[in-house]
Amino acid sequence: MITVAIVTLSDKGSRGERKDASGPVIEKMLKKINAKVVSSDILPDKKALIKKKLLSLCGKVDLILTTGGTGLSPGDVTPDATKEVIKQEIPGIAEAMRMEGLRKTSRSMLSRAVAGVRGETLIINLPGSPKAVKENLSVILGCLTHAIEKIQGCQKECG
Numbered sequence: 001m002i003t004v005a006i007v008t009l010s011d012k013g014s015r016g017e018r019k020d021a022s023g024p025v026i027e028k029m030l031k032k033i034n035a036k037v038v039s040s041d042i043l044p045d046k047k048a049l050i051k052k053k054l055l056s057l058c059g060k061v062d063l064i065l066t067t068g069g070t071g072l073s074p075g076d077v078t079p080d081a082t083k084e085v086i087k088q089e090i091p092g093i094a095e096a097m098r099m100e101g102l103r104k105t106s107r108s109m110l111s112r113a114v115a116g117v118r119g120e121t122l123i124i125n126l127p128g129s130p131k132a133v134k135e136n137l138s139v140i141l142g143c144l145t146h147a148i149e150k151i152q153g154c155q156k157e158c159g
Contacts, residue, residue: 086116
C-alpha cells in the first residue's frame with residue numbers, strides 16, 4: 001500500500017478563511033490505487049514553511065502531493081520550494097499534466113508544477129482548484145504505483 005501525505009498551500013485556507021476542497025478530491029481519487037493518506041496539512045504560501053514540511057515528510061511517506069501555489073502570482077512558490085527539496089526531477093509527470101490540461105484551457109501552459117524524488121519519496125505538485133486537481137491527477141494516477149516501486153528499488157522487469 002502506498003502511503004501519501006497531502007499538503008495544501010493556501011494563505012486563506014491556513015487561516016481558516018477557506019475550506020480545503022482539493023485535498024478531499026485527491027484523497028478520494030487515491031482510493032483507486034489503494035493508497036492511504038496518512039497526513040494532510042494546510043500551510044500558507046511561504047517557501048520556507050513548504051520546504052520544511054516537505055523535508056519532514058520525505059522518508060516517512062511514499063508520495064507527497066501538494067495542491068496549490070503552482071501559478072505565476074508572486075505568492076505561488078510551491079515549485080520553487082519543491083525544487084530545493086528534490087534530488088532528481090521527473091519532468092515527464094508535470095509535462096503530461098500540462099499536456100492534458102491544454103486540451104481544456106490554454107492557461108495550463110502557465111503551470112510551473114514540478115515532480116521529483118528525494119530518497120524514496122515521490123513529490124508531485126498539483127494545481128489548487130478541485131477541477132484541475134481531478135484532471136491532472138487522473139492523467140498520472142496509473143503510473144504512480146510503478147514509479148514508487150522503481151524509486152524504492154524494485155528490480156522487477158518493466159516490460
